[in-house]
Amino acid sequence: MVQRIGSAAFATAERVLVIMGYAQVISGMVTYTGICRDSYINGCLAHLIKGGIFWCYGLFTFARFLGSFSELGWAWNRSPRMEHIPTAEFVESFLIFTYGITNTWMERFGAQPGDPFSTKQIQHISIAVMFWFAGLIGMGIESKTIRNWLATPSANLATENDKDLTLPASYRASFNPFPALVIGVTGLAMAAHAQVYLFQVQIHILWGQLLAGAALLRCLTYFFLWLSPPSSVLPSRPPTEALASFFLACGGLMFQLSTEEINLAAMRRGHDDKMMFLNFAVAVTCFVFCWVLAVVTFKAWLKVREGKKSELRSAPAVTA
Template sequence: MRVSIPTAASLLMALAISFQGDGSHGHGHGGHHAQPIVELNETELARWHSPTPVSYYTFDIEREGDADLKRRPGFMIAHIILMSLAFFGALPIGIILRSTQHPAHGVPMLAFYSLTAVGLAASGIYKKATPNLYEGSVHGKQGYFVLFLAASLSAVDIVAGVMRFVSFFRSDDRTFRRFWRYVILSQEVDTRLQGPEYTGLIVEDPEEYEVHKLGRASDDSPISPTEDETEQWANEVHRHRHLRHASLASERTLFGNQRSNSSDTLNEAAKEKVTLRTRLLKAGQFAFTVLERSILLTGIVVYTGGCRESYVNGCLAHLIKGGIFWCYGLLTFARFLGSWAEYGWAWNRNPTNFKYTAEFTESFVIFLYGITNTWMERFGAKAGDPYSTKQVQHISIAVMFWFAGLVGMGIESKRVRRWLASSTFSSVGHTPNAPKDAVEEPASYLGSFNPFPALVIGVTGAAMAAHFQTYLFQVEIHKLWGNLLVGFSVLRCLTYFFLWLGPPKSILPSRPPTEALGSFFLACGGMVFMFSTEEVTIAAMRRGRDDVMMFLNLGVAITCLAFCWTLCMVGFKGYLKSRSHSGVTYRSHPVAATTTQTA
């Protein structure tokens, strides 16, 4: 039986119509052919949502609720400032110092716990003085869990610090200088091994002992020219080693240079144990980072009274998805600055042959997002409900993420690339004496040019810019952040275009300027995405704040602040690493050197 193309198209259209049901959207203001409403209709809004209850923000700032109750917004402001300094100031600095093995990493961690304790005290006072205006809040429980996780990750340092403090308190020398060096910086050596009687006790290496034997044997035997040269060489080696050991006399004593006699098997087991510990620590740090960032969102939601009752699904969708784009933009900016250059992720040559590229990671995250979000679009729908137009739209976008992520991962696979290139070998013909590596890779193989992550983000932005909304202001906000995502996609494609013309040849970060602009567009688009929740837009319309420029400027300001914070953190880590590797440098480009000399 033959089916014509028009007949098949008609069947697909009928299937889509049966899926979407009545085509309702938003609050039920007709189908997608209806014009967006300019002014807020409170009567129609009350049909779909309950009246907005009093929140902590409206209670403190707008003076809603019981007028006889005293407001204590100062304690909440103190809580916000102290916790921000703790989680976005002291904690990142402590993590950076810890990653570079800096002896002062305990100082910012001590400041972190101190600021957190005072911030929790301010929050406790605020709760006692303010009625409960958000039933079922989990912000406090989540915060305590994050603090417990932070204490668990730094438990080793905490125990070591407590032991040093107890040892300092029991010692005779309790000066502030020793407290700072021993307890805080953990730099002081045991004083029992610093007396003059231990200064000359240096353990000689076996090679040095053999040199002494060689020198004594040469005194009792006739000296031939060859033996004379050997003795001179041995004496030079001995003198060099003696000078080196003498310079380390204050550090290497008879009690401090014992060598381990463990076997190779035990060494391998120790390496595996360290690797497992490192992986677990990194997994814990990743979970801690995600929970730490989510605390900020839950705190804002609880204080402003958002995501309640019928708003919860849409609110969570906008906050989670917008937060993903926001973090994606910050990570892209960190790549531009040079983060993860050791993996070849900073638009540079891979110095360590790390097998996963940045594009593979992006494609994997896109795939994971799509495969999970496909089934979440029906949350809140009852069994047997037809698929609405909105659900078909969002499920289609999720499926695009799903399979585009798979394609992106496949392109990044070296094995798949070899399979795709194998067809060219048969066309060349079989040459018996040709080496296996006779075919040279093109210059484009030096980099990863995978447009699918940018394609997914760009199509999502274009689709959401055309997304139907009930009110005109909501349409404009969606168009704003949709165009920002499209801008990122275009700039990422320009990055690939320029790098295709000149692939990176150095292990240093190349810093394409298109990535700096693209990361800003992406992060700002994610921020405006979070602003575009139905609850926020309705609140803005009620207060006469439905101004697109205000939303854009607010998103730009927050993004610039976050980029400045990222630059400070990445720059501080780079400064510490440059001090520990001060002997490593790089030469300037010939063009730059010539320009400098001319100037």
């Protein structure tokens, strides 16, 4: 048990290093450019951190599409292990819940005690509360205990040998729509977010639509998997998830680029062109996806190589 916990902690720490490295790059850019100062700090932090979350979410989803975490059943495949491993949708719901329950209170940063709630604060707090409770619902749906409880009334009416007690094929996969619902509603809401300048509105519409598109593609994934649930331990690689991951990552990057100081700087220099911003985000996303593909492929090659070495070491020696 201790060894398993240690291995899980080490594997988690290894993957968190990627996120920490990205955070360090963003911090370096902020320090170098001198943004996020004075009255801009709260809005700047909100855009960079929240956009970074969607960016990393997109990279994580693309890695799942490539086959990462297939040993946990997170690559839209049947888990090869029989242990009680949480589903990827449970992890997504937990992160959404954590995001919401913390961000609910952060929206009042900078406000004085007794200050009335502004329209923008109510908008953002409402979204955070949606994350909070939708995440709770998502975790509840993924709980096998709760699902067994909900199935008890019908199960009690069947006899022990009743073939109706056979688990349906849909039980082989998770079809939890709440993570997609949260992302989609967030995208649609932020696409309608009022801004001071038209260019800011246009940028918000772009990344809002990208997030909404990612949610729609995730729903299509569930639709096709519902028709034919995964029956193999090998990654199924639904093409809708390749597109959804790209929309998530690109939307997250556009979210970061919608920071007020960046938009104002672009307007002052005559670069307030939404196509330029979108093309830049698409290009960077494609470049980083190539990096993810290279890293995942290299890891897979190392595993194959290590497997061959293990076979050679375990093979009996041939005597003359």
